[in-house]
Amino acid sequence: MVQDIDNDKNQDVVQDIDDNISAEQVDEILRKYDKGSNFRVLKGKVNIFISAVLLCFSLFQLYTAIFLGMEPMILRSIHLAFGLSLIYLLYPAKKNMPKDKIHPMDIAIAILSIIVCLYVVVFYKDIVFRMGLITSTDMVIGLLAVVLVLEAARRVIGLPMVIISTLFIAYAFLGPYIPGQLAHRGVDLNNFAQHLFFTTEGIMGLPIGVSSTFIFMFLIFGAYLEKTGMGEFFINLANAINGKSPGGPAKVAVISSGMMGTLSGSSVANVVGTGSFTIPMMKRLGYKPEFAGAVEATASTGGQLMPPIMGAAAFLMAEITNTPYVEIIKAAAIPAMLYYFGVWSGVHFEAKKQNLLGLPADQIPKFKHVMKTRGHLIIPIIAVMFLLIQGYSPIRAALGAIVTTLLCSYVKKETRLSFKDIVNGLINGARNALTVVAACACAGIIIGVVTQTGLGLKMGSVIVGLAQNKLFLTLFFTMITSIILGIGVPTTANYVITSTIAAPALLMLDVELLAAHLFVFYFGIIADITPPVCLAAVAGAGIAKAEPMKTGVQATRLAIAAFMIPYIFVFSPRMIMIGTTPLLLLFDVVTAVIGIICVASGLTGFFKAKMSNIERFLFVAGGVLMVLTKAYFVAVGLLFITIVYIIQKKKSSVPQGAI
Numbered sequence: 001m002v003q004d005i006d007n008d009k010n011q012d013v014v015q016d017i018d019d020n021i022s023a024e025q026v027d028e029i030l031r032k033y034d035k036g037s038n039f040r041v042l043k044g045k046v047n048i049f050i051s052a053v054l055l056c057f058s059l060f061q062l063y064t065a066i067f068l069g070m071e072p073m074i075l076r077s078i079h080l081a082f083g084l085s086l087i088y089l090l091y092p093a094k095k096n097m098p099k100d101k102i103h104p105m106d107i108a109i110a111i112l113s114i115i116v117c118l119y120v121v122v123f124y125k126d127i128v129f130r131m132g133l134i135t136s137t138d139m140v141i142g143l144l145a146v147v148l149v150l151e152a153a154r155r156v157i158g159l160p161m162v163i164i165s166t167l168f169i170a171y172a173f174l175g176p177y178i179p180g181q182l183a184h185r186g187v188d189l190n191n192f193a194q195h196l197f198f199t200t201e202g203i204m205g206l207p208i209g210v211s212s213t214f215i216f217m218f219l220i221f222g223a224y225l226e227k228t229g230m231g232e233f234f235i236n237l238a239n240a241i242n243g244k245s246p247g248g249p250a251k252v253a254v255i256s257s258g259m260m261g262t263l264s265g266s267s268v269a270n271v272v273g274t275g276s277f278t279i280p281m282m283k284r285l286g287y288k289p290e291f292a293g294a295v296e297a298t299a300s301t302g303g304q305l306m307p308p309i310m311g312a313a314a315f316l317m318a319e320i321t322n323t324p325y326v327e328i329i330k331a332a333a334i335p336a337m338l339y340y341f342g343v344w345s346g347v348h349f350e351a352k353k354q355n356l357l358g359l360p361a362d363q364i365p366k367f368k369h370v371m372k373t374r375g376h377l378i379i380p381i382i383a384v385m386f387l388l389i390q391g392y393s394p395i396r397a398a399l400g401a402i403v404t405t406l407l408c409s410y411v412k413k414e415t416r417l418s419f420k421d422i423v424n425g426l427i428n429g430a431r432n433a434l435t436v437v438a439a440c441a442c443a444g445i446i447i448g449v450v451t452q453t454g455l456g457l458k459m460g461s462v463i464v465g466l467a468q469n470k471l472f473l474t475l476f477f478t479m480i481t482s483i484i485l486g487i488g489v490p491t492t493a494n495y496v497i498t499s500t501i502a503a504p505a506l507l508m509l510d511v512e513l514l515a516a517h518l519f520v521f522y523f524g525i526i527a528d529i530t531p532p533v534c535l536a537a538v539a540g541a542g543i544a545k546a547e548p549m550k551t552g553v554q555a556t557r558l559a560i561a562a563f564m565i566p567y568i569f570v571f572s573p574r575m576i577m578i579g580t581t582p583l584l585l586l587f588d589v590v591t592a593v594i595g596i597i598c599v600a601s602g603l604t605g606f607f608k609a610k611m612s613n614i615e616r617f618l619f620v621a622g623g624v625l626m627v628l629t630k631a632y633f634v635a636v637g638l639l640f641i642t643i644v645y646i647i648q649k650k651k652s653s654v655p656q657g658a659i
Contacts, residue, residue: 025276026272026273026276029272029276029539029542029543030268030272030273032542033268033272033535033538033539033542034266034268034269034272034539035091035155035156035157035158035435036156036157036266036269036432036434036435036490037269038091039090039091039431040089040090040091040092040099040100040102041099041100042100042101042102043100046101046102050086050089050090051427053082053085053086053089054426054427054430054431055426055427056082057082057083057086057430057433058216058220058426058427058429058430059426060078060082061079061212061216061217061220061430062217062220062399062426064212064213065213065216065217065395065398065399068395071124072200072209073120073124073200073204074120074121074124075212075213076200076204076208076209076212077117077118077120077204078117078118078121079208079211079212079216079437080117080204080208080437080441081113081117081118082430082437083152083433083434083437083438083441084110084113084114084117084148084149084152084437084438084441085110085111085113085114086110086430086431086434087152087155087156087434087437088106088107088109088110088113088152088155089102089106089107089110090431090434091152091155091156091434092106092155093105093106093155109148109151112144112148113148113152116141116144116145116148117145120197120198120204127198132194132199134190134193134194134198138193138194138198139189139190139193139194140193141193141197142192142193142194142196142197142198143189143192143193145196145197145203146169146193146196146197146203146445149203149438149441149442149445150162150165150166150442150445152438152441153165153438153441153442155438156434156435156438157435157438157439157442157489157490157493158488159488160487160488160489161439161442161488161489161490161493162442164446164485164489164497165442165445165446168445168446168449168450168455169445169449171449171453171455172186172187172192172449172452172453173186173187173192174186175187175453180462181458181461181462181465182455182458182459182462184453184454184455184458187452187453191452192452195448195451195452196444196445196448196449199448201447201448201451201452202444202445202447202448202451203441203444203445203448204444205444205447205448206316206319206447206496207316207439207440207441207443207444207447207492207493207496208437208440208441208444209319210312210315210316210319210492211433211436211437211440211492213394213395214312214315214394214395214398215312215433215436215440215492216429216433216436217394217395217398217399217402218309218312218315218394218398219312219429219433219436220398220402220425220429221380221384221398221401221402221405222429222432223425223426223428223429223432224402224405224406224409224417224422224425224429225377225380225405226428227409227417227421227424227425227428228374228377228405228408228409228415228417229374229377229414229415230260230377231256231260231273231274232374233370233374233375233377234255234256234259234260234274235256235274235277235278236365236370236374237255237256237259237367237370237371238251238253238254238255238256238259239252239359239364239365240364240365240366240367240370241255241367242255242358243358243359243363243364243365244358244359244361244364245348245358246348246351246352246356246357246358247285247347247348247350247352247356247358248285248357248358248359249278249281249282249284249285249287250278250282250285250287250291250292250295250347250350250351251344251347251348252281253274253275253278253279253282253295253296253299254295254299254340254343254344254347255299255340256274256278256299257270257271257274257275257296257299257300257302257303258299258302258303258306258340259303260273260274260300261299261300261301261302261303261304261306261311266311266491267297267300267301267303267304267491267525267528267529267535267536268300268528268535268536270300270303270536271296271297271300271536271539271540271543272539272543274296274299274300275293275296275297275300275539275540275543275544276543278292278296279292279293279540279543279544280543281359282295282296283544285356285359286354286356287350287354287356288546289541289544289545289546290541290544290546290550290551290554291350291554292540292544292546293537293540293541293542293543293544293546293551293554293555294529294537294540294551294552294553294554294555294557294558295343295347295540295558296540296543296544297528297529297534297539297540297551297555298343298529298536298558298559299340299343300536300540301525301526301528301529301555301559302336302339302340302343302559302562304491304525305332305335305339305521305522305525305562306332306336306340307328307329307332307333307336308329308381308384308385308388310329310332310491311491311492311525312436312491312492313491313492313495313521314329314332315394316492316495316496317495317499317517317518317521318394320496320499320517321513321514321517323513323514325388325394326388326389326391327514327577328514329388330576330577331514331518331576331577331578332518332576334575334576334577334585335518335522335565335566335568335569335575335576338561338565338589338592338593338596339559339561339562339565341561341593341596342559342560342561342562342564342596342599342600343558343559343561345596345597345600345601346557346558346560346600346603346604347558348600349600349601349604349606349607350604350606352606353604353605353606353610373412373414374412374414374415376408376411376412376415377408377415379404379408380401380404380405380408381401383400383401384398384400384401384404387400387401406422435490436490436492439489439490439492439493440492440493440496442493443492443496443497446496446497446501447496447500450500450501455501456500456501456504457504459501459502459504459505460504460505460507460508461505461508463477463478463481463502463505464505464509469509471509471511471570474505474506475506475519475566475567475570477505478502478503478505478506478519478520478523479519479523479563479566481498481501481502482498482519482520482521482522482523482524482527483523483524483526483527483530484527485497485498485501485502485524485527486498486523486524486525486527486528487527487533488533488535489524489527491525494521494524494525494527495517495520495521495524497524498520498521498524499517499520499521502520503516503517503519503520506519506520506570511570512570512573512576512578514573514576514578515569515570515573515576515578516570518566518569518576519566519569519570522562522565522566523566526559526562526563529552529555529556529559530552530556531549531552531553531556532549532552534548534551534552534555534556536555537551537552537554537555538551540555557603560599560600560603561596561599561600564595564596564599564624564627565592565627567627568588568592568627568628568629571628571629572588572629574588574629575588575589575592575629587629588629591626591627591629591634592626592627592629594623594626594641595622595623595625595626595627595637596623596627597623598619598620598622598623598626598637598641599619599620599623599627600623601619601623602615602616602617602618602619602620602623603616603620607619607644607645607648608649608651608652609648609651609652610651611644611648615644615647615648618640618641618643618644619640619641621637621640622636622637622638622639622640622641622644623637623641624637625637625640626638626641
């Protein structure tokens, strides 16, 4: 998952690597920029023991998913016990600690984590019968749980998430001393410990509940897809489709990263995984290193916005908004496709501007061959979509997808999974879940404070007050808040935090529920490519040997559609399938597509020929007016666009040397 990176590292990102990236170099970059990938590499009996525990974690989750008979509080406690203990055993407290052995202190903390979490299981009936009254032992256990979750999050996610959570905890206790609308009566240690650990409003709340059910199953599904070679299939398929066109490798990055991104749940991991192949290709074709890194970062980040999984946030959104999952993916589909169309357009016009051609024919795989050798790997993705649309719960759909993946792997020898691969898939799925466990537990702390103090509504009132009840200003302030809250935070926790803190402001102004939640989710996610931190862009710069901030600026330019689309579906919810008709939806999509083309072209400075500054301004302005969907804005936008189009057509008809 997306992890923290210290700001000073932004200046030390350049890697001395060749254009051909070795597996060792990929692993080194991933470990440097993705804290969730920087786990201990153990050997011998210790490795066997840890692998066995990871395997038991997956088997336990599969058992509960199949039989669905466990009390939610008990399930979440055992899930958290596995997660916290494994984090302490696999992730060292400091960077300079040995990675090939476990420190005795970490073993002790792992055992303490198990005791704290299983305390809820052992004394569950007593806790229920006390009906909110807690003993001094309960209080100590509750406070220990908060500390253990924060330290686990620090190790596997990074400081931003911990700092945000700590600020919320401080707010809970300092409420009476805060002036203005954010003041509250404060909490004591007993109430704090009880609310955060012994109810389903805090650590054991909705995020960890979704982690222990839907998300874990989809992580196993993703681990098996990876084992079958799905990543290679996506890259080859994208090459076959777009390799010949101008700027082919960059378009390959856009398509393949989009397809993989929705399954990976991590912008940084996706950048490193697909970028190790696509970025060197882009550089060899002639793209500047900053642009190559930016393309991969932008495309990989967009994967979190792409249905059906959306980095697992889709399941959380369905639960939090009490909206059927199918409605979530229907609402998110068109905005996500427009996002990728915007990135693709930016890549296309940059290639035309620099006169970059596609890949040579001998380097492009044949579409028929790609589909013949690995095309059957699409079946599990189709299966999961079919099951969800048919009304099966996400957990049942995920189980069906896992079984389908295992069966489909046997169609071809090169994708066939051995018994060892099946076991390793379960182990990798559990290891990938550790970041999610820490993120969801930490997000639970934030939710607990919000529900205990009423901060969500208070924060919403402050934002609306600053905006003087004006919707556009409220959207702008909410955008800034969401980007700040999204810095260095994994997808699932990112959505939980932004929907809890930022979304209420929009709901106060009667913005549609799904529109408000998608709005804050979009801006929380694109924090990964927004300077100054821009984790995904920094990772892309590491592979491209580029300057991080320049890469971040380029990524922001390429992702301009992501800054426009949320405003579109707030002002016109028809874009997310609310109150629309086929004709109105077609109008909105066509105007949005034209607008995105014009903005991408204007920012690049090329359409049919190079643009003057006035042409660029008119094209960008016209594009922005087009996406506002109102007839009078569209009319003015079309006028601007037509003027520039006529000028560009005349320029393109003149021989290049004569211009």
